[in-house]
Amino acid sequence: MPAFPPAYDDSEAQSELPRTSAPVEQFEIDEDEVFEPMKRDGFLHRAVFATKRCVFTFRDRVVGPLSQIMDPLYEGYNYFHSKYESSVMRIGNPLVVKRLLYVLVVVAGMYLLTQNENNDGISGSSSDAFSSGKFYDLEKLATTLKAYIEPRSLEENIEYLSSMPHVAGTTGDLALAKYVESYFSNNGLQVPELQELESFLNYPKAEGTYLKLADDSFAATLYEGNSNEQMHMLAFNPNSPNSQGEIEAPFVYANHGDPQDLQKLTDAGIMVENAVLVVKYGGDTPEPNKVLAAARLKAKAVVFITPQFDIGGKPQDDVIEKINVGLTRVSTGDVLTPGYSAQRNAVGKLSWENSLTTAKIPTLPISWKDGKALVAVLNGTGHDFGDGWYSGKLEKKLKLSVQNEERSTHSLWNVYGYIPGREQADKGVIFGAPRDSACFGASTAASGTAALLELVKIFTSLQRRYDWSPSRPIYFISFDATEYNLAGSAEWVKMRQKELMKGAYAYIDLNDLASGDVLSVKANPLMHDLVKEELSKVELLESQKGKNMKTLFDLYKSQNGGNDRISNNMLENKNYLPFINMLNMPSMEIGFRGETFPKHSCANSFKNFEKQTASSMNLHAQVVELLGRIGLNLAENPIIPFDFSVLADRLMDYSLDLEKYAKAQSDSKLNHLEYTKLREAIHLLKGYANRVNEFRHDRNEFVAGTSSLEPAVLSAARRNLNVKMTEISSAFLIPSQGASRAGYLNSLFGLPFNAPEHDDDSFEWNTFPFVRDGIAENDHKKAQFEMERVAQLLEIASQYFND
CATH class of the missing domain: 3.40.630.10 (Zn peptidases)
Incomplete structure (x- = not known):
């Protein structure tokens, strides 16, 4: 074998091949031709190719391996599923058994969720x-x-x-x-x-309003500050009527104008009729009640003396207080619509004379400084009220005029x-x-x-x-x-x-x-x-x-x-x-x-x-x-935090205070008022109140033990109790009190007509108002009737919790 293979002579080999196929056509190549690159495919073709490459890659690298992993799991699922089905069939009807198992799983899941929840969370539904x-x-x-x-x-x-x-x-x-x-x-x-609402309102006017001695030796300053040009600085009493011209009459000082003060004047033989009554603000009687008492004694007007105040360590004797004289103890609100609203009422307004809420004589406030000067003119005559101020003996006269601007609808x-x-x-x-x-x-x-x-x-x-x-x-x-x-x-x-x-x-x-x-x-x-x-x-x-x-x-x-x-x-x-x-x-x-x-x-x-x-x-x-x-x-x-058990306890205390109030009056008949029915009704309310407290306690215990889960039935009972607790108050409203106290409907709580304006700790004034009115009037029958009516209403109210 030769050291090197012989050279490969292509032409000779081809010449020796038989000519059985078509000859190969020979092309000449132009060596000087410029090379041009192949044109690229279109965008759509390239996008399709890229998508296929991604799909094939995802299939090979993700789907394939996952399929190899899932196949054994799927075979295991099939095995256990067949066992599960056969077990269910052995227990009973497959449809019923599966539903029971579903309910158990759901309840268990809810329990686990509530146990793992943060019970201190602030939000909820x-x-x-x-x-x-x-x-x-x-x-x-x-x-x-x-x-x-x-x-x-x-x-x-x-x-x-x-x-x-x-x-x-x-x-x-x-x-x-x-x-x-x-x-x-x-x-x-x-x-x-x-x-926007409408009501009677009135405003002071400097023009035509004055207070002075008949001999012109003294005139009161009827404004605060340094000017009488600003309305808010002027002296006046809201809801005071005008004087219908000038009043000239003797004046008498009556301390605070309380009933006992007026009685002292009577005992001293000093009559208020046709006189101007000068009194201090304060005392035990509301200012509108003082005006009513003066009007009943046929006084011509009332002048109020503002007390001296200590402001920032400095005494101020030029202050003038402007206090309402509309008769609040008859009816609150517009003095021309006592007990009803004129906003949506075709009745309209009463005249000033026919309304029991209006003051019937004019009033005017003055400062302590002017009041002291005015009383000093009386020269220490008449009854001594113990503070160095004397009533006078109707010897000195005043000239007084009140001209307020009145708006019957404002x-x-x-x-x-x-x-x-x-x-x-x-x-x-x-x-x-x-x-x-x-x-x-x-x-x-x-x-x-x-x-x-x-x-x-x-x-x-x-x-x-x-x-x-x-x-x-x-x-x-x-x-x-x-x-x-x-x-x-x-x-x-x-x-x-x-x-x-x-x-x-x-x-x-x-x-x-x-x-x-x-x-x-x-x-x-x-x-x-x-x-x-x-x-x-x-x-x-x-x-x-x-x-x-x-x-x-x-x-x-x-x-x-x-x-x-x-x-x-x-x-x-x-x-x-x-x-x-x-x-x-x-x-x-x-x-x-x-x-x-x-x-x-x-x-x-x-x-x-x-x-x-x-x-x-x-x-x-x-x-x-x-x-x-x-x-x-x-x-x-969730449950309105009203405690009717405490209410019942306090009502029992208030009934004892009512008895104490009756015994403090001068009429001995009031000592024989019968309180048994009232106290039995309060005791009945106490029993039902305990049921409410038991429900509240049981409901709270149940909800606390179930991680604040409240079944719909319990929720409905809770809301129903809230409704009863809110509506029970209306059981004590008596709309038939008449014009004498048209704005006072509450027989359980509220103001008696003669109650003081400030708590004096003497009695529980804000309770059983109609009974106390009867006692104050020495009307034994009225007091007993009102007491028995409250007892009946308490029994009716107790039934709210019996349904």
């Missing part, structure tokens, strides 16, 4: 499914609520709201109404609305908004505050309105933060014309009386929140335990703390001698009166009291308010937190 789900954590909401309260915000609002005079129906009043409306809207309240504006409820949208809690004032109203209307705005901010902030809405609605209302016989709140209640009797179950009044440092708590007995519970959760300021004192509850007990008893004596001329006396709606008011302050004068400015109460903003914040907690509990608690 309250639907009407098998379970109502998680309820909202009240304590976490309340704790968060505190974080939104800003003393600085309260201060700024009080300062702005008292920066202008805002007598009801004036431009200043309307400006603040629009401010409140915009605040409601900006914070997200539902349907914020400025509601606009006023309430502002309304609410947070809707998620469960019982037709039952709600109401926060209300006065907005108008006699002048600037820093400590009263501005204080209450600022608190109202702060509560709006707090609750809407909770809404946004937690996507929360209360179980039942929360309403916020700014009332106008509070200084005019509570016209704003009373007319609002009259217009919606039937609706409110069914839909609202608690009223919280915001007024005069911090004018001292003594904590005052007044509430309907149904809410006593609730108030105590929330008092114990609000911490004290450092300046308030003492030995073993950490909360407002500790402070309240300390200031009341270790007693935690809560008063029900809501007697003042405030917006809770229509709610209590026309609706029997459980109401409350809480605030710091103690300092006397000229609430109804132009001295009630922000500057003076700051001088009087240096720590008032922190006290305001405390009260707002407390009221916010109470309102939250009332609106969010």
Whole structure:
């Protein structure tokens, strides 16, 4: 074999091949030709190719391996499925058995989910499914609520709201109404609305109004400040009639004008008839009642002396308070529509003479300085009232003229908004505050309105933060014309009386929140335990703390001698009166009291308010937190936190106080009133109240044991109980009291006609008002009749819980 293979001669090989195929055509190549690259395929062709490559890659790298893994699992599933089917068939009907197993699996799953859930969560729902789900954590909401309260915000609002005079129906009043409306809207309240109502209003005029001695040796200064050109500075009493010209008559001083003061004049042989009666503001009798008593004695007019006030350590004797003289104890609201609303009524208004709510003689307030000078003219004659001031003997005469501007129909504006409820949208809690004032109203209307705005901010902030809405609605209302016989709140209640009797179950009044440092708590007995519970959760300021004192509850007990008893004596001329006396709606008011302050004068400015109460903003914040907690509990608690057992206990105490009141009267027949039926009815209510407490306890125990799961049947029973608790109040309303007290329908709670305007701790005035009226009139039959009627109504009310 040769070392190298022979060379391959292609031409020779080809020449030796047989010519059996077509000859291969030869092409010449042009060496100088320019090279051109192949044209690329179109975009669609390339996209299809790329897609196929991805699909093939995914199939090879993912689907294939997974298929190899799943095949054994699938074979295992088939094996166990066949075993499962055969086992089911051995147990019984496969369809029935499978359904039972499905239910067991679902229930077990729900149980595991609820056990693993964070039970301290703040959010939840309250639907009407098998379970109502998680309820909202009240304590976490309340704790968060505190974080939104800003003393600085309260201060700024009080300062702005008292920066202008805002007598009801004036431009200043309307400006603040629009401010409140915009605040409601900006914070997200539902349907914020400025509601226009109409009422009788009157205003002072400098021209034609004067008070002077008949010999012109003295004339009273009938305005505050340095000028009589501004209406809000002028002296007048809202709802006072004009004098129909000049009155010239002798005048007599009668101390505070209380019944015992007038009796002293009679005993001294000094007659009030055809005289001008000069009295001090204050005492035991409301100012309108003093005017009524003077009119019955045929006096020609009443002059009120404003007390001297100490403001910022300096005495001020030139203050003039402007206090309503419309007869609130007959009917609240427009003095020309007692007991009914003219807003939607074709009856129209009564004449001034025919209305029992109107004052029948003119009145005029003066300052302490002028009052002292006027009484000094009497030269120490007549009866000595013990303070160096004498009645006089009708020897000196006054000339008096009152010429107010009267508007029988004038606009006023309430502002309304609410947070809707998620469960019982037709039952709600109401926060209300006065907005108008006699002048600037820093400590009263501005204080209450600022608190109202702060509560709006707090609750809407909770809404946004937690996507929360209360179980039942929360309403916020700014009332106008509070200084005019509570016209704003009373007319609002009259217009919606039937609706409110069914839909609202608690009223919280915001007024005069911090004018001292003594904590005052007044509430309907149904809410006593609730108030105590929330008092114990609000911490004290450092300046308030003492030995073993950490909360407002500790402070309240300390200031009341270790007693935690809560008063029900809501007697003042405030917006809770229509709610209590026309609706029997459980109401409350809480605030710091103690300092006397000229609430109804132009001295009630922000500057003076700051001088009087240096720590008032922190006290305001405390009260707002407390009221916010109470309102939250009332609106969010699954069962409305009314305790009818406490109500029954307090009613028994009130019946004993009623007997004490009767025995304190001069008529010996009143000592023989029979209280047996009343106390038996209260005992019956106590029995049914215990059933309510048992249901509440059992329901709460059940829900707590099931991680807040509430079956639909239990949920329906709970809501039904809430309805009963809210509607039971209307059982005590008696619409047949007649014109004598047309605005007073409540036979269980409310004001007797002769009750003092301020709580004197002598009696439980705000209970059994019609019985107390009969006792005060020494009418044994009337008192006994009214007592037996209350007993019958208590028996009827008890049956609400027997269904």
